[in-house]
Amino acid sequence: MGKIEWAMWANEQSLAAGLIYATGGIVGVAGQFRGWQFAAFGIAAGVFVCLLEYPRSKRGKGTSVERTGQYCFTVCVNAFGPLTRNYYVRAFLHAALCVPGGFMLATVLGCVCLGIASLIYLSAAIHGEHWEPILPRTEPPKRVGDSIKEPPQNPPPRPPPELRRKKADKLETAAYDNPMSVTVNE
Amino acid sequence: MSVALKSWRANEGPKHLITMVWIAANVFLFWKTFMVYFSEAQYYYLHKMLGLGLCISRASASVLNFNCSLVLLPMCRSLLTFLRGSQRVTGRRVRRLLDKSKTFHVACGVTICIFSVVHVSAHLVNMVSFSVRYSEDFPGLNVAQYRGQDPRILIISTVPGVTGVLLVLVLFLMFTASSYCIRVSSYEIFWYTHNLFIVFYVILMVHVAGGALKYQSNVETHPPGCLHNNLSSWTNHKAAGEKGAESSGAPQTVCQEEAHFQPHFPQYILLNCPSVSSFENHPFTLTTCPTGKNQTFGIHLRVLGDWTSRFSQLLLQQSNSSEILPMMQQRRYPTVHVDGPFGSPSEEVFNYEVSLCVAGGIGVTPFACVLQALFDDWRQYKLKRLYFVWVCRDLQSFYWFADLLCGLHERLWRDNRPDYLNVQLYLSNTQGLQSISEERYRFLSSRLRIGRPKWKLIFQEIGRANQLKRVGVFCCGPKGISKALHTLCNSNPHTETAFEYNKESFS
Numbered sequence: 001m002g003k004i005e006w007a008m009w010a011n012e013q014s015l016a017a018g019l020i021y022a023t024g025g026i027v028g029v030a031g032q033f034r035g036w037q038f039a040a041f042g043i044a045a046g047v048f049v050c051l052l053e054y055p056r057s058k059r060g061k062g063t064s065v066e067r068t069g070q071y072c073f074t075v076c077v078n079a080f081g082p083l084t085r086n087y088y089v090r091a092f093l094h095a096a097l098c099v100p101g102g103f104m105l106a107t108v109l110g111c112v113c114l115g116i117a118s119l120i121y122l123s124a125a126i127h128g129e130h131w132e133p134i135l136p137r138t139e140p141p142k143r144v145g146d147s148i149k150e151p152p153q154n155p156p157p158r159p160p161p162e163l164r165r166k167k168a169d170k171l172e173t174a175a176y177d178n179p180m181s182v183t184v185n186e
Numbered sequence: 187m188s189v190a191l192k193s194w195r196a197n198e199g200p201k202h203l204i205t206m207v208w209i210a211a212n213v214f215l216f217w218k219t220f221m222v223y224f225s226e227a228q229y230y231y232l233h234k235m236l237g238l239g240l241c242i243s244r245a246s247a248s249v250l251n252f253n254c255s256l257v258l259l260p261m262c263r264s265l266l267t268f269l270r271g272s273q274r275v276t277g278r279r280v281r282r283l284l285d286k287s288k289t290f291h292v293a294c295g296v297t298i299c300i301f302s303v304v305h306v307s308a309h310l311v312n313m314v315s316f317s318v319r320y321s322e323d324f325p326g327l328n329v330a331q332y333r334g335q336d337p338r339i340l341i342i343s344t345v346p347g348v349t350g351v352l353l354v355l356v357l358f359l360m361f362t363a364s365s366y367c368i369r370v371s372s373y374e375i376f377w378y379t380h381n382l383f384i385v386f387y388v389i390l391m392v393h394v395a396g397g398a399l400k401y402q403s404n405v406e407t408h409p410p411g412c413l414h415n416n417l418s419s420w421t422n423h424k425a426a427g428e429k430g431a432e433s434s435g436a437p438q439t440v441c442q443e444e445a446h447f448q449p450h451f452p453q454y455i456l457l458n459c460p461s462v463s464s465f466e467n468h469p470f471t472l473t474t475c476p477t478g479k480n481q482t483f484g485i486h487l488r489v490l491g492d493w494t495s496r497f498s499q500l501l502l503q504q505s506n507s508s509e510i511l512p513m514m515q516q517r518r519y520p521t522v523h524v525d526g527p528f529g530s531p532s533e534e535v536f537n538y539e540v541s542l543c544v545a546g547g548i549g550v551t552p553f554a555c556v557l558q559a560l561f562d563d564w565r566q567y568k569l570k571r572l573y574f575v576w577v578c579r580d581l582q583s584f585y586w587f588a589d590l591l592c593g594l595h596e597r598l599w600r601d602n603r604p605d606y607l608n609v610q611l612y613l614s615n616t617q618g619l620q621s622i623s624e625e626r627y628r629f630l631s632s633r634l635r636i637g638r639p640k641w642k643l644i645f646q647e648i649g650r651a652n653q654l655k656r657v658g659v660f661c662c663g664p665k666g667i668s669k670a671l672h673t674l675c676n677s678n679p680h681t682e683t684a685f686e687y688n689k690e691s692f693s
Contacts, residue, residue, distance in 0.1 A: 004372040012362040027307050033314055065367055105337045106310050113358050
């Protein structure tokens with residue numbers, strides 16, 4: 001019901017999955033399990049996935065909340081252009097990265113979690129979402145109105161312009177200048 | 187910045203105390219279980235086979251047991267409402283602790299995730315140890331079928347292994363969908379994944395079956411270290427499974443229904459409209475509570491997301507029809523299921539002598555119920571003075587309850603208590619010249635200020651006027667306001683007045 005942004009959930013999942021993958025890899029390498037080379041690959045793949053997924057995408061509508069310090073990651077990820085912008089590429093990349101994890105005990109969980117994240121990314125891509133960088137807006141600063149620099153022409157009291165209109169026949173005796181032209185019979 | 191001790195003790199003391207007790211319980215459980223598996227005689231041979239992995243995995247399992255049983259309790263709405271409502275069982279301090287139930291739930295959840303990581307890592311090491319250190323001396327102790335069996339087969343072929351993997355997957359789905367961003371952007375993902383907790387608990391019950399870790403049952407006749415080969419049966423180790431489980435548009439008043447409950451004020455209900463969505467329940471604060479004279483209740487809802495916009499379309503489509511039905515007005519309102527009422531922190535407004543209620547925008551709804559109750563009969567409550575501060579972005583928002591505020595003011599003026607209610611309205615959008623121009627709302631227009639409120643000055647004024655009293659501060663609004671108020675409550679310069687901070691939140 002309503003438009004769900006799958007990519008946001010997939011992003012959280014893949015970040016967590018990357019961490020799980022890397023942790024499993026560390027356990028595997030530290031314990032020198034059989035097949036520890038896969039664990040070493042798991043560490044590298046996990047760290048790479050974390051770095052890729054750290055910058056959040058801009059939301060379709062609504063305010064986007066950045067992760068702390070994500071600006072430099074945004075710039076790096078944005079530099080790859082359509083490779084990182086397209087979620088199909090990400091889905092297949094995660095699917096490919098997770099396969100070697102299945103061959104080793106410690107990284108099995110990381111493999112499954114990354115696989116689930118890859119499926120959600122596929123769903124996001126099918127729904128037509130894509131990654132947008134959150135860049136700081138460079139708006140021109142608000143311009144103060146020019147009239148504020150000119151001193152007022154009339155002595156006090158100074159009513160607002162609409163009350164300053166005087167009847168045309170009393171123009172000679174009027175004490176104020178008329179900013180708006182007046183005609184008889186208005 | 188000085189810290190007012192009396193206020194700090196009232197606001198932060200009980201919370202920190204409970205946190206310390208909870209952490210101490212976790213540490214004690216971890217340490218005790220660790221020592222049992224490290225040094226007890228019945229686990230001697232198992233410990234020799236598995237090493238430290240056994241102790242860490244069992245210790246983290248006991249912490250997980252404890253937290254899994256606690257994590258559901260803060261979310262039992264009816265239980266919390268019962269505890270809040272019973273005056274004899276709990277005092278005000280305990281009731282204020284109940285406001286922090288969601289924070290406690292999150293703390294237990296995070297602990298479950300962290301210790302799951304520890305538990306899984308330790309069991310991975312155990313799997314490898316079972317495989318590598320296959321014991322021919324004590325065949326009953328083994329989980330592997332032969333030396334060097336692939337540990338992944340051990341995971342798939344044992345009940346704890348398979349259920350463990352499933353548990354981690356469910357926990358992964360639940361955890362990743364519960365971050366603040368996802369809750370704010372698409373609440374349905376969070377809601378539906380979090381309801382997988384039922385699956386989680388069912389699998390958790392099954393997880394301990396199968397008895398992979400065994401203890402020695404005849405320690406007296408065969409003390410550890412003795413090399414006698416006459417071993418009796420190894421008993422399966424059964425660990426005790428603990429049972430544990432809003433944008434634009436003015437709000438519209440909805441459904442004045444016949445009520446069958448006697449609530450305290452204010453409270454919230456859950457609405458479910460099957461024609462909009464069969465699974466979603468949305469909380470709304472009651473703005474009109476039923477009283478002895480008027481047995482109806484009402485809510486104000488702000489149209490912000492897809493559920494509320496669809497709901498409001500269903501309700502308003504009657505008024506768009508241009509046909510004139512002379513005989514019978516056929517109004518087909520949608521069916522609405524109501525669950526509740528559930529208690530909220532703002533119930534305590536009446537139990538202080540002086541209360542300060544701060545509302546931000548639509549957050550005024552809990553206090554609307556308070557004002558309505560005061561309008562009906564202000565004499566029966568302990569409350570002697572109410573400060574009401576309402577901050578809004580648009581001028582139009584003040585019209586939602588303008589009649590109620592003016593009516594209450596007139597009633598108090600007639601009853602010769604003009605100092606009872608002290609209203610300040612703030613318009614935070616400073617563009618343009620805005621004022622409430624209607625004659626009958628003169629009470630409000632003279633109290634309308636443009637700009638954001640200066641909380642320090644307000645606190646100073648309240649402190650000076652109510653010395654030696656305990657002031658209850660109630661906030662329902664955006665995070666910025668509640669943080670500012672919380673800091674001020676703890677550090678106000680008037681040390682004779684104690685400010686007790688209570689916050690109500692919707693998400």
